[in-house]
Every structure is written in C-alpha cells, then in structure tokens.
Amino acid sequence: MDKQRDFVLRTIEERGVKFIRLWFTDVVGTLKSVALAPAEVEGAFSEGVGIDGSAIEGLTRAFEADVLAHPDPATFQILPWRGEVDPTARMFCDITTPDGQPAVADPRNVLKRALAKAADRGFTFYTHPEIEFYLLKSSKLKNGRPVPVDSAGYFDNVPGGTAHDFRRRSVRMLEDLGISVEFSHHEAGPGQNEIDLRYADALATADNIMTFRTVIKEVAIEQGVYATFMPKPFSEHPGSGMHTHVSLFEGDTNAFFDAGGQYQLSQIGRQFVAGVLRHAPEITAVTNQFVNSYKRLWGGDEAPSYVTWGHNNRSALVRVPLYKPGKGQSARIEYRGIDSAANPYLAYALLLAAGLKGIEEGYELPPEADADVFDMTSAERRALGYEALPSSLDRALLIMEESELVAETLGEQVFNYVLLNKRREWSGYRAQVTPFELEANLEAL
Structure with missing residues (x-):
C-alpha cells in the first residue's frame, strides 16, 4: 500500500495533475465525486476526507452524517x-465512519464483504460483463420518442458511422485508463452498441463499470451525441442488458471446470448455478x-423472463457456454438477468451470495431448458416448473422484502434503503x- 501511495504522489507531481477526483457510489449506483x-x-x-453522508442518497442516516472517504491508491488513473490542460486523475474510495469502521451503507463495502466471505471458503470471484447501451442524437425527444444515431443492426459494420467512431474512441480511452476491452460491436437495436470488458475480480470489475459509464457519457458529449444505459428506451427494440460471465477460482484452479461433467461444469459449478436460480427472484x-427494467425483462428480444438454465439457449436466465472445450481456465456461467443500469457492487454481491448459498446447502440443479422458453405455452412452462421472474418492480420488491439472503448480504441499512427508494419510484x-x-380509453369510455 505504501508503494502504491508513493507512486500516486510521485505521478501527481511528475504529470502536473491539478485535480484528483475522489469517486464513490451511492446505493442506487450513482457515481459521486469530490475534487481534491x-x-x-x-x-x-x-486520515481520509470528511464528507456529509446525509447528502448522499442512502449512504447514512441523518443523525450519523459524518463519514470519511479513503482513496484506494490501487485505483489511481489520470482521466x-x-x-x-489542468490534468485530472481519479481514485475510488472506501467510506468509513469517523472511528474507522467500514460504513455499512457503502456499496463498495457490501461487495467487499461478500468477496471476503467467498475468500473464507477459498474462492476468488471473477466477472466479465457485456455492457449494452444506446447512442441517441440527443437527450431530447422527437414526437415523444428518442432518436437513435443510426438504423444499423447486430454486428453491422457502418463505415464512417457515428457508432463506429464512437466505439473506437471509447475503447482507446478505456485502455488508457487500464481497463481491458475484449470485444466491441453494434448491437441489434438502432444506435445500440455493446462493449465487453475483459474478466477481472469482481471488485475491479465493478469499479471498471462505474468508470466505463463515465467514459461512454464523456465520449458521447465529445462527439455531439447522447449515450443512455436506460434498460428499455424503445418499446419495439431490444433492451440494454449487462450479461455477466462469472467463475470461481480456488487459487489458480477454476472451480467450475470438470472435464467429465456435462458442458464440463463441475459439481461446484452446478451448485452455484442452482443457488443463482433459486434466489434469482429475490x-x-x-x-x-x-x-x-421490467419492460426489458418482459419485452422479448432474448431478455430472460423465466428462471431457467441452458447451454445454447438464449432465452434462459443462466447460460453455460462452452467456447473452448478442454480449456479449464475459461469455464464459466453467464447470468443474463442484470441490466446496464444496475448498481454493479450490489448486483455482484448478491449474485455471488446466491451462488455460494447453493454450494453451502448443496442445491440440486434442475433439468436444463433446451427449448425456447418464450415459445412455450403457460401450461407447458408450469408443467416443467419454470418460475417467472418478477413482472414489475412492485412484485420484485415484495419478493426481496421476504429474502433473508438479500437482507444479510446487503446489510440492514442498504436493504431498507433500497426498499424505501424503490417503493417511492413505484408509487410515482x-x-x-x-x-x-388515454389513447385506449379516453374516447372509448
């Protein structure tokens, strides 16, 4: 840590850095910044930097407003x-109480607690997100609708197009920030793009996602367009997901790999998937x-609506890919439920907690869904025991409220705040x- 601190201080001096932004995230996943x-x-x-936590949604209760932001030198990057001109850098922060205890409502700390629990069992949690977003001509609506920058489709090559230049500039900027990009391409919707980050431990990934969103927004401003991570901005086009590939390692060994297992998935991997499936609605x-978010989940276009798993089944909530047969290090599962607007710290903490619960309790993996779940009738899905994901935020909150797993993983304060904040959104x-x-009823009734 001292070496990292020395490196940061030396780099600030050598590069003439004028401002250092201390970044942290509120419970909803909004990036906050204090310039130093x-x-x-x-x-x-x-010593940390004192901030008024009561001004940050969900971070503290009003009567314990004083908190300290401690910059993590390992996250130092020049922006x-x-x-x-006036070079600026950033560092992510851990939030503590004045007596040095981790702030219970710091989302980064929620994930660190979950990772520590996994580490106690000998596991390291790796994640690799595929992040989708829409590029629009502006944030202004035309005839009540957003306007995409192009009409291209999945994997289309658009020479000289806005999205092509945008992705190239964004990838270069992400690489400059030390964030490795694996793929980038046009997605299925007009103006929709996807950039996949290379796998990393879950804490680094969550930090990278917060940085990624900022980079995408900044490049959009630079190029005179607007980027949105809204899950479903168009009713007739696909929503924006954040499919995440996950794996557990024991030291240098991938705990999900078994050369003799179905799809080369180990017993630990099967139990992890079973845990994720059982707790997915929660x-x-x-x-x-x-x-x-629920317009995406229930709007078709390969977004998962039912608690199922499969191999090459794009309608399943959990997919077990087999890209490199026999290469144990690449064994992983893909969780397709998360959307691009999720708080990555909380989402990954819960995904890990659900999987670990499956391992601890020895959950049995249900039969694979090998057919398109959307093409089935309701009776067929019921007969096969395919549970639906919540159909609305209201329903999701009712299920979450009864979940011991979510309450324990998030901690009482974050748990209660998420419920309070999201109930307010649903009420509005x-x-x-x-x-x-109005169109359906005003004249007819």
Missing part, C-alpha cells in the same frame, strides 16, 4: 478526456432496479396516467 487539490492527497491517504429488485410510476391509457 494535490496538496491534500497525502492527508487523504492517512484521458481531461487532456493536458435479487431481481437489485439486478433490475428501475420501473423501466403507479400514479401516472400514461399516453397508452
């Missing part, structure tokens, strides 16, 4: 979009935390009279 002068960084490392209010949504209702 270079002379204050050494003190921030040793490339700031250029050489964690959906976090992995899909907005009213709009429910009170609306929508254009659909």
Whole structure:
C-alpha cells in the first residue's frame, strides 16, 4: 500500500495533475465525486476526507452524517478526456465512519464483504460483463420518442458511422485508463452498441463499470451525441442488458471446470448455478432496479423472463457456454438477468451470495431448458416448473422484502434503503396516467 501511495504522489507531481477526483457510489449506483487539490492527497491517504453522508442518497442516516472517504491508491488513473490542460486523475474510495469502521451503507463495502466471505471458503470471484447501451442524437425527444444515431443492426459494420467512431474512441480511452476491452460491436437495436470488458475480480470489475459509464457519457458529449444505459428506451427494440460471465477460482484452479461433467461444469459449478436460480427472484429488485427494467425483462428480444438454465439457449436466465472445450481456465456461467443500469457492487454481491448459498446447502440443479422458453405455452412452462421472474418492480420488491439472503448480504441499512427508494419510484410510476391509457380509453369510455 505504501508503494502504491508513493507512486500516486510521485505521478501527481511528475504529470502536473491539478485535480484528483475522489469517486464513490451511492446505493442506487450513482457515481459521486469530490475534487481534491494535490496538496491534500497525502492527508487523504492517512486520515481520509470528511464528507456529509446525509447528502448522499442512502449512504447514512441523518443523525450519523459524518463519514470519511479513503482513496484506494490501487485505483489511481489520470482521466484521458481531461487532456493536458489542468490534468485530472481519479481514485475510488472506501467510506468509513469517523472511528474507522467500514460504513455499512457503502456499496463498495457490501461487495467487499461478500468477496471476503467467498475468500473464507477459498474462492476468488471473477466477472466479465457485456455492457449494452444506446447512442441517441440527443437527450431530447422527437414526437415523444428518442432518436437513435443510426438504423444499423447486430454486428453491422457502418463505415464512417457515428457508432463506429464512437466505439473506437471509447475503447482507446478505456485502455488508457487500464481497463481491458475484449470485444466491441453494434448491437441489434438502432444506435445500440455493446462493449465487453475483459474478466477481472469482481471488485475491479465493478469499479471498471462505474468508470466505463463515465467514459461512454464523456465520449458521447465529445462527439455531439447522447449515450443512455436506460434498460428499455424503445418499446419495439431490444433492451440494454449487462450479461455477466462469472467463475470461481480456488487459487489458480477454476472451480467450475470438470472435464467429465456435462458442458464440463463441475459439481461446484452446478451448485452455484442452482443457488443463482433459486434466489434469482429475490435479487431481481437489485439486478433490475428501475420501473423501466421490467419492460426489458418482459419485452422479448432474448431478455430472460423465466428462471431457467441452458447451454445454447438464449432465452434462459443462466447460460453455460462452452467456447473452448478442454480449456479449464475459461469455464464459466453467464447470468443474463442484470441490466446496464444496475448498481454493479450490489448486483455482484448478491449474485455471488446466491451462488455460494447453493454450494453451502448443496442445491440440486434442475433439468436444463433446451427449448425456447418464450415459445412455450403457460401450461407447458408450469408443467416443467419454470418460475417467472418478477413482472414489475412492485412484485420484485415484495419478493426481496421476504429474502433473508438479500437482507444479510446487503446489510440492514442498504436493504431498507433500497426498499424505501424503490417503493417511492413505484408509487410515482403507479400514479401516472400514461399516453397508452388515454389513447385506449379516453374516447372509448
């Protein structure tokens, strides 16, 4: 840690860094920032920086508002979009109480607690997200609708197109920040793009996702367009998911790999999947935390709506890919439920907790779904025991409220705040009279 701190202080001096942004995340997943002068960084490392936690949604209760932000020197990066005029860097922070205890409502700490629990069992949790988003001409609506930057489709090559230049610039900026990109391509919707980050431990991935969203927004501004991670901005086009490939390692060994297992998935891997499936409805209010999230889940277009698993089944909630048969290090599962607007710290903590519960309790993996679940009738799905994911934020909150797993993993304060915040959102949504209702009912009734 001292070497990392020394490196940060030396780099600030050598590169002439004028501002250091201390980044942290509220419970909803909004990135927060405090700018620090270079002379204050050494003190921030040793003592932290005092912030008023009551001003941050969900971070503290009003009567314990004083918290400290401790920058993590391992996350130091110079922000490339700031250029050489007044160079600016950032570091992610851990939030503590004044007596040095981790703040119970710090989302980064929620994930660190879950990772520590996995480490106690000898596991390291790796994640690899595929992040989808839409590029729009602006944030303004035209005739009540957003306007995409193009009309291209899945994997289309658009020479000279906005999205092509945008992805190239974004990938270069992410690489400058030390975030490795595996793939980038146009997605199925007009103006929809996907950029996949290379696998890393879950804490680094969550930090990278928060940085990624900022980079995408900054590049969009630079290029005169607008980027949105809204789960379902168009009713007739696919939503934006954040399919995440996950694996557990025991030291250098992939605990999900078994050369003789079905799809080369080990018993630990099968139990992990069983845990994720059993607890999926309970964690959906976090992995899909907005009213709009349920338009994606129940809007078709390969978004999963039922608690199933499969191999090459794109309608399944959990997919077990087999990209490199016999290569044990690449064994993993893909959770397809998370959308691009989720708080990655909380979502990954719950995904890990659900999988570990399956391992601890020895859950049995149900039979594989080898047919398209959407093509089945309701009776067929019932006969096969395929449980539906929550159909609305309201339903997801009712299920989450009864979940011991979610309450224990998030901690009492975060658990209660998520429920309070999201109930408020649902109440506001429910009170609306929508254009659909007016068009369908006003003249007919």
